[in-house]
Amino acid sequence: MPITTVLDTKIRRISILNEHGDFDAELGEGLIPDDDQVRLYEHLVVCRQYDEVAFKLQRSGRMGTYPQNKGQEATSLGAAYALRRDDWMVTCYRENAGLFWHGLPMEHILLSWMGDERGNRIPEGVYCTPLAVPIGTQMLHAAGLAWAAKYRGEDRIACTFFGDGATSEGDFHEAANFSANLDLPVIFVCQNNSWAISVPTKIQCSAPTLAQRGIAYGMECVQVDGNDIFAMVKATAEAADRARRESRPTFIEAVTYRLGDHTTADDARRYRDQDEVDAWMKRDPMIRFRRHLEDRRLWDSQKQADIQKRAEKEVAAVVKRAEEIAAPHARDMFDHMFAELPEELRVQRDTMRTSSIGQDPAQIEDAVEVTNP
Amino acid sequence: MSNLTLVQAINLALAQEMEADDRIILLGEDIGLNGGVFRVTEGLQKRFGPERVVDSPLAESGIIGTSIGLAMAGLRPIPEIQFEGFMGPAYDQICSHAARMRTRSRGAFTIPMTIRVPVGGGIHAPELHSDSPEAIYAHTPGLKIVMPSSPYDAKGLLISAIRDPDPVIFFEPKRIYRAFREEVPEDEFTVPIGKARVVTEGDEITLISWGATVVQCMNAIEKSHRSIELIDLRTIYPIDMPAIVSSVKKTGRVVIVHEASKTCGLGAEIAARITEQCFLHLEAPIQRVTGYDTIMPYYKLELEYLPESNRIGTALEEVAAY
Ligand SMILES: Cc1ncc(C[n+]2csc(CCOP(=O)(O)OP(=O)(O)O)c2C)c(N)n1
Ligand SMILES: [Mg+2]
Numbered sequence: 001m002p003i004t005t006v007l008d009t010k011i012r013r014i015s016i017l018n019e020h021g022d023f024d025a026e027l028g029e030g031l032i033p034d035d036d037q038v039r040l041y042e043h044l045v046v047c048r049q050y051d052e053v054a055f056k057l058q059r060s061g062r063m064g065t066y067p068q069n070k071g072q073e074a075t076s077l078g079a080a081y082a083l084r085r086d087d088w089m090v091t092c093y094r095e096n097a098g099l100f101w102h103g104l105p106m107e108h109i110l111l112s113w114m115g116d117e118r119g120n121r122i123p124e125g126v127y128c129t130p131l132a133v134p135i136g137t138q139m140l141h142a143a144g145l146a147w148a149a150k151y152r153g154e155d156r157i158a159c160t161f162f163g164d165g166a167t168s169e170g171d172f173h174e175a176a177n178f179s180a181n182l183d184l185p186v187i188f189v190c191q192n193n194s195w196a197i198s199v200p201t202k203i204q205c206s207a208p209t210l211a212q213r214g215i216a217y218g219m220e221c222v223q224v225d226g227n228d229i230f231a232m233v234k235a236t237a238e239a240a241d242r243a244r245r246e247s248r249p250t251f252i253e254a255v256t257y258r259l260g261d262h263t264t265a266d267d268a269r270r271y272r273d274q275d276e277v278d279a280w281m282k283r284d285p286m287i288r289f290r291r292h293l294e295d296r297r298l299w300d301s302q303k304q305a306d307i308q309k310r311a312e313k314e315v316a317a318v319v320k321r322a323e324e325i326a327a328p329h330a331r332d333m334f335d336h337m338f339a340e341l342p343e344e345l346r347v348q349r350d351t352m353r354t355s356s357i358g359q360d361p362a363q364i365e366d367a368v369e370v371t372n373p
Numbered sequence: 374m375s376n377l378t379l380v381q382a383i384n385l386a387l388a389q390e391m392e393a394d395d396r397i398i399l400l401g402e403d404i405g406l407n408g409g410v411f412r413v414t415e416g417l418q419k420r421f422g423p424e425r426v427v428d429s430p431l432a433e434s435g436i437i438g439t440s441i442g443l444a445m446a447g448l449r450p451i452p453e454i455q456f457e458g459f460m461g462p463a464y465d466q467i468c469s470h471a472a473r474m475r476t477r478s479r480g481a482f483t484i485p486m487t488i489r490v491p492v493g494g495g496i497h498a499p500e501l502h503s504d505s506p507e508a509i510y511a512h513t514p515g516l517k518i519v520m521p522s523s524p525y526d527a528k529g530l531l532i533s534a535i536r537d538p539d540p541v542i543f544f545e546p547k548r549i550y551r552a553f554r555e556e557v558p559e560d561e562f563t564v565p566i567g568k569a570r571v572v573t574e575g576d577e578i579t580l581i582s583w584g585a586t587v588v589q590c591m592n593a594i595e596k597s598h599r600s601i602e603l604i605d606l607r608t609i610y611p612i613d614m615p616a617i618v619s620s621v622k623k624t625g626r627v628v629i630v631h632e633a634s635k636t637c638g639l640g641a642e643i644a645a646r647i648t649e650q651c652f653l654h655l656e657a658p659i660q661r662v663t664g665y666d667t668i669m670p671y672y673k674l675e676l677e678y679l680p681e682s683n684r685i686g687t688a689l690e691e692v693a694a695y
Pocket of ligand 2: 163164165192195196
């Protein structure tokens with residue numbers, strides 16, 4: 001028998017508005033109504049301002065470690081725009097722009113990085129999940145959330161976000177396998193920003209694309225210019241349609257770049273060349289988007305000045321709200337341990353101690369006096 | 374002798390052992406060019422090359438699983454898990470394989486691997502960057518668990534761990550990575566695994582701790598007028614019971630301090646052993662000053678969670694007065 005080819009495949013790449021400002025009208029015309037384009041651009045300006053302010057808050061000691069989003073904002077925003085408000089966004093920690101668009105109040109993310117869990121309390125009716133610190137783990141939750149929607153006969157889908165580094169974790173592979181084999185309505189958005197802290201993507205993946213990882217699991221996949229908001233909207237809309245109508249997952253590799261350090265605890269100059277950063281600065285998603293809006297007479301420098309002013313005001317108000325929230329009380333750490341606090345935890349909370357002399361419930365009051373003289 | 378931080382002492386131990394033994398390979402996330410997120414492996418890739426100091430893919434199960442293979446082939450891997458909170462994905466490889474391989478293969482395969490892991494809270498870090506899981510691994514038969522509290526011990530214990538024929542988890546208390554310096558001999562030396570250190574001698578109360586809370590205990594002793602014997606366990610498994618027993622026989626009163634939550638923490642094991650071995654010498658119930666049985670809170674409340682010197686001081690007074 002001759003040797004035959006059992007699989008020969010190609011990976012599509014979507015680019016609509018490239019870094020030079022060229023716009024593919026055939027793909028892009030009518031994709032996003034003009035007034036939405038303006039709203040999206042304005043949102044990017046606000047998010048960039050937020051990112052810069054958050055960075056400064058960390059530097060001035062008003063906030064803990066913070067991961068800058070700078071340069072990647074179009075990826076999560078484009079995806080969020082293509083989702084329905086009641087679709088799940090299951091993110092890691094670099095998707096502020098998409099999360100705010102999806103309805104998460106802006107002070108929440110600040111609070112979390114200020115070391116306050118209350119930032120992770122997602123308000124009722126907002127379909128997103130708390131910060132996911134352990135890399136790669138949240139994709140399985142997206143599969144489960146999508147599965148629940150399917151089980152209940154709802155047409156809600158789940159869109160999960162993660163980095164290039166996260167594709168090395170076993171959980172990613174399990175999430176992809178479950179989603180494909182159980183026909184789950186999930187969108188995997190891999191934010192390939194070239195780096196996982198100091199580790200370049202080639203150490204996570206030696207194939208020419210990350211997108212093709214989807215093929216291995218039998219799901220549709222596509223590579224997208226992640227700094228092109230039009231391409232992100234198109235790819236996500238297609239994937240959402242597939243998820244909703246056929247209950248099939250899609251893998252989207254969004255090629256973008258982390259313009260800042262990994263977090264404020266990192267110094268990227270130790271491991272990457274400034275030339276590389278400079279080249280990507282020119283591919284900043286906001287530059288081309290603004291130029292595109294100007295070309296279409298939807299934008300001008302007056303509008304830019306106005307939105308910049310508004311962004312500063314809005315973000316200042318958000319910071320004020322986050323900083324004015326009364327500090328948590330030590331006892332709050334017990335509040336959400338269980339639906340009902342076991343007796344011994346109640347004693348720990350009421351006495352704020354773990355040593356047991358004086359913890360005979362009858363003596364709790366004495367003990368409280370000892371701890372809080 | 375040079376005056377080193379804990380980070381520098383570990384870096385020196387790694388460099389010297391690598392120089393002496395080319396079976397040693399370091400692997401982990403960001404440990405190469407970047408020198409690790411805490412800079413513990415700073416300069417080592419440059420010095421020993423990328424074949425011996427390897428930036429791995431972002432996969433903890435992969436890091437430990439391949440280390441096991443390297444070790445089975447006779448090498449001496451020193452994998453790093455970036456933070457204790459990310460040992461989760463590696464749990465299966467650590468507990469289902471590394472801990473069992475010698476027994477499973479009836480001694481044919483051994484795992485001379487040292488897993489380095491920054492541990493504990495107090496550095497204003499995000500979630501899962503501040504936990505203290507040592508008891509989970511001490512509860513797993515087949516693993517040795519070490520946690521130094523000073524630069525000198527860090528160097529000596531790490532060298533012992535690397536040379537140990539069995540898997541050792543070497544927890545590095547990140548809160549004191551750079552908190553103070555200490556004279557550390559340039560030359561190689563070892564601190565034996567399984568031996569505690571009496572930090573201060575005393576005859577009224579035995580205070581037992583390890584890792585960063587040893588510093589809190591010293592602060593508590595400074596504020597107290599009592600005669601307190603502070604024992605730094607240094608090795609969590611195997612526990613140096615003779616050191617504990619001889620102290621308790623002298624004092625009859627015990628306070629155990631650890632950052633990890635209370636229930637099923639190491640304090641429970643130590644207290645049980647003390648009652649087994651010196652029940653008749655006890656003058657007061659053994660007390661534990663630990664983290665609460667809650668999730669380690671985000672950093673706004675971390676100092677409320679961690680056992681600080683005031684909480685330790687209260688327990689010392691109560692035990693003394695009992
Ligand atoms: C399980 C786990 N291992 C290690 C870390 C430490 N860590 C935090 S972010 C990061 C790199 C993530 O890279 P990538 O997935 O590409 O996302 P990016 O930060 O580039 O957006 C690492 C190693 C972690 N948070 N979780
Ligand atoms: Mg990345």
